[in-house]
Amino acid sequence: MASRAKATILDIAREAGVSKSTVSLVLQGSGLIRPETATRVRKAIEDVGYVYNRGAANLRKAHSNVIGMVINDLTNPFFAELAVGMERVFQAAGVVPFIANTAENPVRQEEVLKSLMEQGVAGLIVSPARGTTPGAFRRIEAAGVPIAFTMRRLPESRIPVIAPDNHRGAVLATEHLIRRGHRRPAFFGGSSDLVVYHQRLGGFLTACETLGIPASDRLIVEGETSRKGGMACLETALATTQPPTAALCFNDAVAFGAMLALRKRGLEAGTDFAVVGFDDVAEAEHYSPALTSVAVDTAGLGERAAHVMLKMIQSRTTRAEDHIGAVSLVVRESSGPDRNSQLGDAA
Amino acid sequence: MASRAKATILDIAREAGVSKSTVSLVLQGSGLIRPETATRVRKAIEDVGYVYNRGAANLRKAHSNVIGMVINDLTNPFFAELAVGMERVFQAAGVVPFIANTAENPVRQEEVLKSLMEQGVAGLIVSPARGTTPGAFRRIEAAGVPIAFTMRRLPESRIPVIAPDNHRGAVLATEHLIRRGHRRPAFFGGSSDLVVYHQRLGGFLTACETLGIPASDRLIVEGETSRKGGMACLETALATTQPPTAALCFNDAVAFGAMLALRKRGLEAGTDFAVVGFDDVAEAEHYSPALTSVAVDTAGLGERAAHVMLKMIQSRTTRAEDHIGAVSLVVRESSGPDRNSQLGDAA
DNA sequence: TGCTATAAATGGAACGTTCCAATAAATCAA
DNA sequence: TTGATTTATTGGAACGTTCCATTTATAGCA
Numbered sequence: 083m084a085s086r087a088k089a090t091i092l093d094i095a096r097e098a099g100v101s102k103s104t105v106s107l108v109l110q111g112s113g114l115i116r117p118e119t120a121t122r123v124r125k126a127i128e129d130v131g132y133v134y135n136r137g138a139a140n141l142r143k144a145h146s147n148v149i150g151m152v153i154n155d156l157t158n159p160f161f162a163e164l165a166v167g168m169e170r171v172f173q174a175a176g177v178v179p180f181i182a183n184t185a186e187n188p189v190r191q192e193e194v195l196k197s198l199m200e201q202g203v204a205g206l207i208v209s210p211a212r213g214t215t216p217g218a219f220r221r222i223e224a225a226g227v228p229i230a231f232t233m234r235r236l237p238e239s240r241i242p243v244i245a246p247d248n249h250r251g252a253v254l255a256t257e258h259l260i261r262r263g264h265r266r267p268a269f270f271g272g273s274s275d276l277v278v279y280h281q282r283l284g285g286f287l288t289a290c291e292t293l294g295i296p297a298s299d300r301l302i303v304e305g306e307t308s309r310k311g312g313m314a315c316l317e318t319a320l321a322t323t324q325p326p327t328a329a330l331c332f333n334d335a336v337a338f339g340a341m342l343a344l345r346k347r348g349l350e351a352g353t354d355f356a357v358v359g360f361d362d363v364a365e366a367e368h369y370s371p372a373l374t375s376v377a378v379d380t381a382g383l384g385e386r387a388a389h390v391m392l393k394m395i396q397s398r399t400t401r402a403e404d405h406i407g408a409v410s411l412v413v414r415e416s417s418g419p420d421r422n423s424q425l426g427d428a429a
Numbered sequence: 430m431a432s433r434a435k436a437t438i439l440d441i442a443r444e445a446g447v448s449k450s451t452v453s454l455v456l457q458g459s460g461l462i463r464p465e466t467a468t469r470v471r472k473a474i475e476d477v478g479y480v481y482n483r484g485a486a487n488l489r490k491a492h493s494n495v496i497g498m499v500i501n502d503l504t505n506p507f508f509a510e511l512a513v514g515m516e517r518v519f520q521a522a523g524v525v526p527f528i529a530n531t532a533e534n535p536v537r538q539e540e541v542l543k544s545l546m547e548q549g550v551a552g553l554i555v556s557p558a559r560g561t562t563p564g565a566f567r568r569i570e571a572a573g574v575p576i577a578f579t580m581r582r583l584p585e586s587r588i589p590v591i592a593p594d595n596h597r598g599a600v601l602a603t604e605h606l607i608r609r610g611h612r613r614p615a616f617f618g619g620s621s622d623l624v625v626y627h628q629r630l631g632g633f634l635t636a637c638e639t640l641g642i643p644a645s646d647r648l649i650v651e652g653e654t655s656r657k658g659g660m661a662c663l664e665t666a667l668a669t670t671q672p673p674t675a676a677l678c679f680n681d682a683v684a685f686g687a688m689l690a691l692r693k694r695g696l697e698a699g700t701d702f703a704v705v706g707f708d709d710v711a712e713a714e715h716y717s718p719a720l721t722s723v724a725v726d727t728a729g730l731g732e733r734a735a736h737v738m739l740k741m742i743q744s745r746t747t748r749a750e751d752h753i754g755a756v757s758l759v760v761r762e763s764s765g766p767d768r769n770s771q772l773g774d775a776a
Numbered sequence: 777t778g779c780t781a782t783a784a785a786t787g788g789a790a791c792g793t794t795c796c797a798a799t800a801a802a803t804c805a806a
Numbered sequence: 807t808t809g810a811t812t813t814a815t816t817g818g819a820a821c822g823t824t825c826c827a828t829t830t831a832t833a834g835c836a
Contacts (some may be wrong), residue, residue: 088572090792101816106794116814131571136547137484138792141821156528157509165503169530173537178544180527181503183516190520197525200483201495201548224478225435297488309715354670364504368656370692439820447787453824463784485822488791 087210088132096427109134120229128221149391150198152191152208155364156354158335160361160380163208164232168207168385174394177204184211195222198342205391209233213276214233216391225269227340228394230402235277242402244387246378248409252285255330255358255376262419264328264356268301270315270340271332277331282360286330301326305336312339319389320347326419328356334363337373341416352418362412383407436477439758446471456481460577478637487549496738497545499538499555501581507708507727508556510755511579515554515732520627522739524551531558535565537730542569552738556580559622575741577749582624585695589749590624591734595625595723599632599655600664602677602705602723605758607640609766611675617687626679629707632675633677638751648673652683660685667694675764681710684720699765709759719761730754 100123105114108123115123151168153161165181168357172179182198184191191211195218198206204227208220216236219229223241235243237334253393258268269286271277283302290300303318305311312331316339319326331337337359341351351357352371359366359375366373390402441492454462455470487493498515500508512528519526524688529545531538538558542565545553552575553769555607557565563583566576567710572587582590606614619626637647640651652658663686666673678684684706688698698704699718706713709724737749738770753757 092792103795103816103818104814107815110794114814119814131568131574133568134547135488135549135550135792137487137819139794140484141482141792141823142794143821150546155501155508156512156715159504159506160504162509162530165530166532169532173540176530178541180529182525182527183512185513185516191519194525200481202482202484221478221480225480228604309712313715337717342715342717362784365656368660368686368689370689440820449823450786450788451784452826457824462786468786482822485791486824488822489824491793607806764799 089132091132091137093130094123094126094132097130098123104109125165125178135349137202141269141372144280144393145204145397146202147176148180148201148203149205149253149395150195150201150203150206151179151181152187152198152206152210153181153196154184154191154209154211156185161363163363163380164209164384164387166263167381169384170381171385171388171392175388177392179207182408185202186211187236188213188215190220199225199227203227204230204357205395207232207387207391207415209235223400226398226400228400228402230387230390230393230394231280234384237277240401242390243402244383244390244407245278246383246407247409247414248281249285249288251283251360251376251378251411253289254285254375254409254411255360256289258287258374258413259297259330259356259358259409259417260289262417263326264326265295266299266301266326266328267314267318267325268303268326268329270303270319270329271305271307271311271336273304282330282332291299299324305332307332309336309342312336312341313342313343314339316340317342328358328361329402330358332360334359334361334366334373334375337375337416338365338369341369341371341373356417356419358411358417367414371416374414374417375412377412378411379407433687436479439476439483440471440764441479444477444584452565456630457670465770467706469621477743484549484613492742493551494523495527495548495550496742497542497544497548497550497555498550499526499531499541499557500528501531501533501538501556501558503528503532506710506712507680510710510727511731511734514728514733515735517728518732518739519528519686521576522735526554526741531759535560535562539565542566546574550574551742552576554579554734554738568745573747575738575747577734577737577741579730580722582700584624586750588738589751591722591730591737591752591754592625592755593730594689594756595628596632596635597727598707598723598758599629599677600636601632602707602721602755603633604637604640605721606648606675606677606703606764607636607642609675609764610697610704611673611766612642612646613671613673613678615650615662615666615677616679617650617666618652618654618683619656620651627742628677629677646671646773654679655682656686656689657672659683659688660690660763661686661688663690673703677705677707678709679712681706681708681720681722682765684722688716688718688720698763703764703766705758705764713759714761716763717761721761724757724759724760726754726756 091102091105094105110122182194188211209232229241231243303315305315336359359373362375362377366375438449439454443454455467528595531539554577556579576588578590645702652662684704691698706720706722709722713720713722
């Protein structure tokens, strides 16, 4: 085993024959130190196997270089992609993001936030767990630590949000389905305790109104935002007396589920029933049939969120503008025309 | 905005009319304090909006309550499942796991490890990035911080590993394919710079030997361990003069890729070509056709890894035994008999 | 009453950094 | 040479905790 007690700046100082202040300056890359001295110190640092104690440093320095990333469902590849975007910009800024998972549990979220705060994070990027109470971030705001939400927002808070244009995306997707001849569209998955749900469903309804689909011809099926939920939605929908011929799904996971359920019934997405997803995760393109989906530029949103956070930290403010990311519809195979309709546009 | 400077233990002491030592004891839940005093202090804590400074505490306390979890690919749902298992155990132990992603990049891994160390983690659970140099963990070991590897091991290090029985899993899967009548099995995906690759491929070869498949009738196709890699493997395999009729895939992602490529050619996994995956991720069961795969009890491995880590921390040792998790083959639809063979066992 | 034993609360040093103010050494101007 | 200026280096206080050694208050017992 190596060094009994861990080496400190003083051990380095002794080793290199300088004062601790000098070592500290070298550590910070100060130009005030004579180059030869600096290299001597650096050698000593290696020799004693020193590891910097950021806790001690933060005691004096006020702000740290770590930001916390609190995510409600690590299992969803969407968040992994988001995280990747953030990491790119944080890395360049010398900031280290620590990721914590709340598994959609507000109690766990509370604990995780507490821990991160105790650790002295410089800022927090949060995709809040479902059922988060409005007051959950009050203490953090009071402490002056900047927070930004991604993807989800809380009903009445003034914390900035970085999210895609959910309404617009849903409008685009729904218009696409209707233009392809579907007169009985459905909306699959999600539940009304999510703000995002209202945004996406709202877009769906707006497009239906605009293109003259009567309320009686639309079907809305709530459900889990997972593959399993998507399968259940499709079953429910096909069991109705006048089943839909197409569905906009709350997200891609739901869409994949719906497609699997179709397959189980011997039906094929795109020819027998049109399916459109939301998020355009990497898998959508490689699926078979390839999934038509609303692309939200996930990694781009992650980058944007990271930039907003860096800006807040730098300007020591706790306010920032919302950022609504542009979306686009990526048409693939899963959204064919209604086979019972004459209106299908060829393309 | 609330409090200008953040409240400390001294502010609480003043507020509650006690000494800082008393506050400290209350914070630690010591029974030495009179209950009424304790509640008075707790009220003061609330009132001043105090947040505990763990950095300062660690300066005296020597060991922290955070452990670092360093993962090579957050995008793989497998690791998310692993993380979930670990979190369960850590949460119960009052330990907070911080997750960091290395994106399979040894340089990034170096940075992440450095950061975690500076933060004063109590331990590290690592799934090393591909191409990690043997010396990468020397400094950490020297500092006496316990490390455990999950899933992957480094060629000659003595760091404990928690991983599934890869060899056995591959044997089981290969035997299954051969017993179903496939005399020309293939191994898809992975590359020889991974220790895991050799273990799984080794199992495949062992089973081939045992059941009398000559070397000339086996096909080994290296490739990325992703859907895309799996698609490529299948294409390569079918382009050979004597194409295989079945494949054991390095992991489920590769298997999904192979199945997609089959579909693109109008073939169906299970009837036209047998596919077996490895890891048995949640998706395997819901896929269509459902994927036969080697179940490794991912969450269980995560729990085990967490337990090993807690034990190491508690007993202040840096040594621990390897743990090789039991595996089992879950037979589903994707691994039907060779349709050109008479030997297929009915079941 | 005085004494000890127990319970409750406290002061102060220590942890490993940063950073200000001060010193020491080297250079320059006259 | 002397003083002023610049360049390198340094001591010491401070940051917010913990924990040991004390002190003070309370109770118990003869």
